[in-house]
Amino acid sequence: MKKYISRCLLGIATIVTLGHCSKDKKxxxxxxxxxxxxxxxxxxxxxxxxxxxxxxxxxxxxxxxxxxxxxxxxxxxxxxxxxxxxxxxxxxxxxxxxxxxxxxxxxxxxxxxxxxxxDYPHPKIKAYPVKAAAGDTIEITGSGFGDKKSDVAINFSGKAATVIAVTGQKIQLIVPEYAGQKDGDIQVAVRQKTSDNVPFSYINIQYSNPVVSRSLPDPTVIRSADGWFYLYATEDTRNIPVMRSQNLFEWTQAGTAFTDATRPDFEPNGGLWAPSIHYINGKYVLYYSMSVWGGEWTCGIGVATADQPGGPFTDKGKLFRSNEIDVQNSIDPYFIEDNGKKYLFWGSFRGIYMIEMSDDGLSIKPGATKQQVAGTYFEGVYIYKKANHYYMFASIGSCCAGLNSTYQLVVGRSANLAGPYVDKNGKTMMSNGYTLVINKNASFVGNGHCSQIVQDKKGSDWLLYHGIKTTDASGRVLMLDQLHWDAGGWPFITGGTPSLRTLAPVFD
The missing domain is CATH 2.60.40.10 (Immunoglobulins)
Structure with a gap:
């Protein structure tokens, strides 16, 4: 009987103990x-x-x-x-x-x-600078940031910022490099929990030369009605590459002006060189050179048109060959309309010439005669009218000798489209006078053959051209620099040589 009672008491004690443990589990x-x-x-x-x-x-x-x-x-x-x-x-x-x-x-x-x-709640941004430059140190205040740098990630329109410190309700950070979007947003993530996006704009955006590292010689550019810039270049990319940009320093390829099926063929083995793009009578008109290397009497200039800047372009055939117009090395066309008349300039180291064009720009005006306007030092002419002067930009030296290239961009000016064009010292370009605009430096040589001048939202003038990197001479890369004007009305770029890194143009 005692043994039975002891066993019962032991069972009761066990139940009490298990009950206590069960309670402790809470x-x-x-x-x-x-x-x-x-x-x-x-x-x-x-x-x-x-x-x-x-x-x-x-x-x-x-x-x-x-x-x-x-x-x-x-x-x-x-x-x-x-x-x-x-x-x-x-x-x-x-x-x-x-x-x-x-x-x-x-x-x-x-x-x-x-x-x-x-508890790690979703972080909230309460205050921050809505505009800043890449590299600036800024502060974001809010809540839910925690206190560990390793827990925090900050995104500026796809680009990660460097977090300096996190202290309760404040984050100190460095604005990341510009990622291709001036107006974007900021988002804070803390241990994978994200804040709402808040708007942010970059100021003082910088770019580095070259703006395109692949070979794009002899650029020509136009801005279309939708605000995009389109650029065309000598066909180191076959059939003339067509590039597209919204700001002149970030470019993507949009295609080519021609295909093998639509490619001009008046010089069957020739390359397509030094195009010049224009908008004439509701059409995009592309002038081009076609030549084999050294074929100075068989080369010539043709023209093609398109309804859209990206093409497709329809070839309208050649305007003339060197032997037909009696101008040796007839390449490097440039079109300009002045006082209701249309003209074509062209030539390469055998004299620069001009001639009047038909109203649609697709042929030489009947009865028009050529006129020489510059001497034998020059090629790649571009004419720009500013105030009371016409400025003839041209290139001198060798374009295509790698690191030994001596290409330079030069200029002369005239009160009349047909000249005489003179340099700063009054020497005429017919006598091979010129004023230097862009020379070489330790990073780039062979700098020349500029595009049309483009004016940004702030009224600044910008110029695209090609150059050769001293660290890689495999191609003529695309360069961009701001063009300034001195008190005498002469163009120059800062330092007289290509910039390495500088403030970018401003567009809507």
């Missing part, structure tokens, strides 16, 4: 601690974000913040106040998990561990 205390050591009984609030102040209630905490250490997993927390039964701490940002174990340590005496949830 408690967040991992262990019950040791008498005399610090004991955590309650944490309020039960969930908090990094940077919040929370209250830990228990006993044996002491009264000195200097002797007390509080950890969230392996991350130490800052102790704000300490009393024997209550400690206030600032929640840190543990690296491993949102569910952490809090432990209080008084001297060398550790408490029990207490489970606690770190």
């Amino acid at each position: 408690d967040k205390s991992i262990d019950n601690g040791v008498p005399g050591r610090p004991q955590i009984r309650l944490v309020q609030p039960a969930i908090a974000v990094p940077g919040d102040t929370i209250t830990i209630t228990g006993n044996n905490f002491g009264t000195s913040t200097g002797q007390l250490a509080v950890s969230f997993d392996n991350q130490d927390a800052a102790v704000v106040t300490a009393a024997d039964n209550q400690v206030k701490v600032i929640v840190p940002a543990p690296a491993e998990s949102e569910l952490v174990k809090i432990r209080v340590k008084l001297g060398d005496q550790p408490s029990n561990r207490f489970l606690f949830t770190i």
